[in-house]
Amino acid sequence: MNKENAVWFRRGMKNGMPIALGYFAVSFTLGIAAKQAGLHAVQGALASATTLASAGQFAGFTVIATGATYVEMAVMMLVINARYLLMSCSLSQKLDPDLPFFHRLILSWGITDEIFGVASSIPDKLNPFYNYGMMVLSIPGWTLGTVLGIVVGNILPIHVVNALGVGLYGMFLAIIIPPARKNRVIAGLVAVSMAASFAMAKLPVLSGISSGIRTIILTVVIAGIAAVLFPVSEEDKTHAA
């Protein structure tokens, strides 16, 4: 690891800490769901370390619990995790075009909501070691929480779980608010996105749509309209960042 990579790796680990704590708390419940689906600790650990997706795994464990077909499992994952497709497209533009293939293979494993969000907030090109620093803490946190959830159930007091869970949302705010302060288009987008998300979550009929699908629909529609109305020039980008 050269010096610059080491610096990015350490930065990643620093931001990986709150991610890992949040994951650790949230994955206890995931472990309980895994146990109800009949998985033992090793299987739960395997599922968490490889899939690394909260809503996706909850849905997946439900599929296992009901004994549905493998095809149903595949379709369920496609639908519920489709937002990662958008995130991966977005992230592809932050990578150096010459970045070797194996880095892309490892980076892909760690595209979660939180890691993607933090990586997106880097103004220039993304050094993969930044993500690796986050992954090296958050993936074990996620996996360990799942295992403990299966073995002992939720031993953390509810206040601690709630508090650590909110930390993940705090991180999202830390990512979107500073650029919103500097760039009025982003500020407007954040406000519109939150309002639309609230409306879709609360209105009759629309509220029946799962949160995963809601995220995709709103992202495509709102970011799409914004791209047409407010195309970004390269200067804007550096200003916003």
Added chain:
Amino acid sequence: MQHNPYIYIAVMAGVTYLIRVLPLTLIRKEIKNKTIRSFLYYVPYVTLAVMTFPAILDATGSVWSGAAALITGILLAWYGSSLFQVAVISCAVVFVLEWFLC
């Protein structure tokens, strides 16, 4: 028919990985189209905003502690706190509030 849990896990992980890996490995060049570039540039802000609200209100024991965390997070981030600080202080606010409320 008895299903094998390891095959379930493999399908779960495999499909999820494909979703993540295909764009990152297939889109290796810089996209030149300005509209698509702008769209991808806006994606994280919209996605994270949509995922944060209203979900943060339901993430805790009461709507009020969630709302307090939301306001604290926005204010701290607005006035330049680091990611780590925003995350940790939001946690602390919820922890303290719930300690007193419940």
